[in-house]
C-alpha cells in the first residue's frame with residue numbers, strides 16, 4: 001500500500017528510542033515567510049481556498065520540505081476547521097486573523113452544536129492527508145493536528161482572536177455548565193477528527209492548546225486539562241511500534257508539565273518560558289519533549305541561531321541524564337511571516353550537525 005518510512009527519527013524520538021540526530025520540524029513551517037507560499041496563495045486567492053483544496057494543501061505542505069531537511073511534515077490546514085464544520089461560518093479578514101459569523105454566546109447556542117461528519121463536512125481535510133501521504137512517498141512522517149477543546153472554545157465564544165478572553169472567561173464564571181457542554185461536544189469532535197486523520201494516514205497527531213496559559217491554575221484544571229486527558233485517553237492509536245504518537249502542545253502551560261505527562265500522551269510540546277532541562281527533569285523520561293526555541297531567535301544572526309540551538313540541545317541533554325533521546329527539536333510557538341528562510345536553514349543544519357556529535 002504505502003511505502004515504508006525513509007526517515008523515522010521523529011517517530012523514534014517520540015518513542016524515546018535512540019536516534020542518529022535529533023529530529024526537527026517547526027510549527028508553521030509552511031507559511032507566508034516562504035515566497036513560494038505567497039505565490040501559491042496569490043493564485044489560490046485565499047488561505048481558506050488553499051486549505052480546502054487538497055492538491056494545493058499538499059503543495060504547500062511540501063514546500064518547506066523542498067528547502068530544508070526537516071524530519072516531519074505537518075498537514076496544511078487550520079485548527080478552526082472543526083468550528084467551521086459545526087456551522088459557525090469561519091472567515092478571515094486581512095490583517096485581523098480568523099473570525100466567526102455565528103459565535104457561541106449562550107447555552108442555547110451550545111445546544112445546537114454537534115460533532116461534524118469527518119468524511120463529508122471535513123472530507124477535504126482527510127483528502128488532503130491522503131494526497132500528502134501519497135506525495136510524500138515515505139520521505140518523512142506526516143503530522144495531523146487539532147486545536148484543544150479550550151483553545152477552540154476561545155475562538156468560538158470570542159468570535160475570533162482576543163486580547164483578554166473576556167467573553168469566554170465570563171462564561172466560565174457565570175455559566176460554567178454551558179461552557180462544559182461546549183468543551184464536551186468539542187472534545188468529542190476533536191477525538192473523531194484526530195481518529196479520522198489517523199485513519200487517512202497521519203502518522204503522529206498534535207493538539208494545540210495555544211490559549212491554555214491564559215487561564216488561572218484553578219480554571220486550567222477545570223476547563224482545559226480534563227479535556228486534554230479525555231483526548232489522550234479516548235483516542236485509539238494502536239500499540240507498540242505501530243502506535244500513533246500524540247503530542248500535547250501548550251503555550252504558557254509549563255506549570256502543568258507533570259499533569260500533562262500523566263495524561264497518557266506520548267509527547268509534550270513546551271514553549272520557551274521553561275528550560276528544556278528543567279522540563280526533562282520534571283517529566284522524568286515518562287514522555288518525549290518537543291521544543292522549545294523562542295521563535296524570535298530567528299531574527300538573530302546565523303551565529304546567534306546556532307548558539308541558541310546548541311543551548312537548547314544541551315539543556316535537554318543535561319536534564320535527561322546526559323542523553324538526547326526523547327527530544328524533538330522545534331520552536332516554542334509558530335513562525336512569523338517576516339522571518340528569514342536562510343535562518344531556518346541554519347537552524348535545521350545546526351540541530352542535525354550538533355546533535356550528531
Ligand code: CP3
Pocket residue numbers: 026027028029030031032041047074075076077078079080097098145161208210334
Ligand atoms: O504549522 C504548519 O505549517 C501547519 C499549518 C497550520 C496553520 N494553522 C496554517 C495557517 C497550523 C498547525 C495552524 C494552527 C492554528 N491556527 C493555531 C494553533 C497554533 C498556533 O499558532 O498557536 C491557531 C491559534 C490557529 C488560528 C489561526 N489561523 C490564526 C490566529 C490565523 C491568523 C494568523 C496570521 O498570521 O494571520 C490563522 C491563519 C493561518 N493558519 C495561516 C496559516 C499559514 C495564515 C494564512 C495566510 O494568511 O496565508
